[in-house]
Amino acid sequence: MGEYVIEARDLRKVYPGGIEAVKGVSFRVRRGEIYGFLGPNGAGKTTTLGMLTTVIKPTSGTAIVAGYDVTRNPVEVRARIGVVFQDPTIDRDLTAWQNMYIHGLIHGVPRSVLEKRIPELLRMVGLEKFMHTRLRYYSGGMIRRLEIARALINTPEVLFLDEPTIGLDPQARAKVWEVIRSLKKQGVTVFLTTHYMDEADKLCDRIAIIDHGRIIAEGTPEELKSMVGGDIIYIRVVGDGASFARSLAERGWKTRTLSDGLIAISVRDAPRALPEIMMEAARRRLQIVEVRYVRPSLDDVFLHLTGRSLRDSETEGWKEIARMMVRRRMR
Ligand SMILES: Nc1ncnc2c1ncn2[C@@H]1O[C@H](COP(=O)(O)OP(=O)(O)OP(=O)(O)O)[C@@H](O)[C@H]1O
Ligand SMILES: [Mg+2]
The missing domain is CATH 3.40.50.300 (P-loop containing nucleotide triphosphate hydrolases)
Incomplete structure (x- = not known):
C-alpha cells in the first residue's frame, strides 16, 4: 500500500x-x-x-x-472508490434500505454482506430509524447522509x-x-x-x-x-503598557496601541510568538488581563491570490453559516 x-x-x-x-x-x-x-x-x-x-x-x-x-x-x-455526485441520484419512491440494496447489487456486493452492511452503514450516518422510510420523506441533509452511506457499500x-x-x-x-x-x-x-x-x-x-x-x-x-502574512495578537496589561509595546516593537514586530489600551501586535505565527510576548510581560511584572489572536481566513487567502473574494461567488448558504457562527459565539 x-x-x-x-x-x-x-x-x-x-x-x-x-x-x-x-x-x-x-x-x-x-x-x-x-x-x-x-x-x-x-x-x-x-x-x-x-x-x-x-x-x-x-x-x-x-x-x-x-x-x-x-x-x-x-x-x-x-x-x-465510492462517489457522491453534486446532484442527488436517488430514487425517491424507494426506501433507504432499497436504494442501498440495489446500489450494492450493482456493485457486485453479495446479498448476505448487504443484509449485514446496510444497517451498519445507516447507523453510522444516523439514519437507522428511517431505514424503511421512502426517500420522498427525507430532508436534504438526510438524503446527503444516505448517499454517503450508499457510496460506502463496496467498502x-x-x-x-x-x-x-x-x-x-x-x-x-x-x-x-x-x-x-x-x-x-x-x-x-x-x-x-x-x-x-x-x-x-x-x-x-x-x-x-x-x-x-x-x-x-x-x-x-x-x-x-499563513501565506497572507500573519496573525494579529491582542494583549492588555495592567501597568506600563507603552514601554511594553516599545520593547515588542524593538523585537521587530509591528505594534499598535489602540485607544482602549489594547496592544495589537502583527506577527507571522501567533502560537509561536505568544510565549515570547508573555515572557516579556512577566519579566516586566505586568499582569496580563486579556490576550487573544486572530488569524486570516481562507477567504483572505483567495483574495490575496486572485484579487477576488471567494465570498462573492458564494450563495446565501454562507451568510447563513456566518449567522450561525455569530449566534454560537454569543452563547
Ligand atoms: N459537459 C460540459 N460541456 C461543456 N462545458 C462544461 C461541461 N461541464 C462543465 N463545463 C464548463 O467547464 C467549467 C468548469 O466546470 P465545473 O463543473 O468543473 O466547475 P465547478 O468548479 O464544479 O463549478 P460549480 O461550483 O458550479 O459546481 C465551467 O466553465 C463549465 O461551464
Ligand atoms: Mg461542481
Whole structure:
C-alpha cells in the first residue's frame, strides 16, 4: 500500500466546443486524509472529480486512483472508490434500505454482506430509524447522509464527495461533517470539493485552491492562511503598557496601541510568538488581563491570490453559516 491514494499529473480537460475546464492539475492525496478542492463556481472542481472517478475522460494527463490508472483500468478504479455526485441520484419512491440494496447489487456486493452492511452503514450516518422510510420523506441533509452511506457499500478505499453540503442548513451540514470525520477515523480517504471556505477550513487536512481550471495554492489550512502574512495578537496589561509595546516593537514586530489600551501586535505565527510576548510581560511584572489572536481566513487567502473574494461567488448558504457562527459565539 503506497502512501498516496490519488496521484494526478497534469490532468487536463477540454470539453467539446473548446472550453478548457481543467488546465493541467497535479496533486497527490495521502492515504487516510481529507483532501479538499476549494474554488468558486466554474473553477473546474466537478470536472476534476469526474476525471478521478472515471466518469469524464481526461483530454491529457494521468491519474492513479487506489493504485490504478483511471484511463487504462477504469473498472479496477471503480471497484475501489465510492462517489457522491453534486446532484442527488436517488430514487425517491424507494426506501433507504432499497436504494442501498440495489446500489450494492450493482456493485457486485453479495446479498448476505448487504443484509449485514446496510444497517451498519445507516447507523453510522444516523439514519437507522428511517431505514424503511421512502426517500420522498427525507430532508436534504438526510438524503446527503444516505448517499454517503450508499457510496460506502463496496467498502471503498477512497470516497469522492462533490459539494457534500451544498444547499444544506447549518445543522444538516454539521451532521454531514460529523459523518465525514468518522470516515477518516475508520481510515477512509476522502476527496471532496467545496466552495465553502469554512468547510474546507474545518474539515480538510489539506486543500488545493482551484481557480479557472488551475491549482493556485495547496497546503494545510494553516499553511494557506499563513501565506497572507500573519496573525494579529491582542494583549492588555495592567501597568506600563507603552514601554511594553516599545520593547515588542524593538523585537521587530509591528505594534499598535489602540485607544482602549489594547496592544495589537502583527506577527507571522501567533502560537509561536505568544510565549515570547508573555515572557516579556512577566519579566516586566505586568499582569496580563486579556490576550487573544486572530488569524486570516481562507477567504483572505483567495483574495490575496486572485484579487477576488471567494465570498462573492458564494450563495446565501454562507451568510447563513456566518449567522450561525455569530449566534454560537454569543452563547
Ligand atoms: N459537459 C460540459 N460541456 C461543456 N462545458 C462544461 C461541461 N461541464 C462543465 N463545463 C464548463 O467547464 C467549467 C468548469 O466546470 P465545473 O463543473 O468543473 O466547475 P465547478 O468548479 O464544479 O463549478 P460549480 O461550483 O458550479 O459546481 C465551467 O466553465 C463549465 O461551464
Ligand atoms: Mg461542481
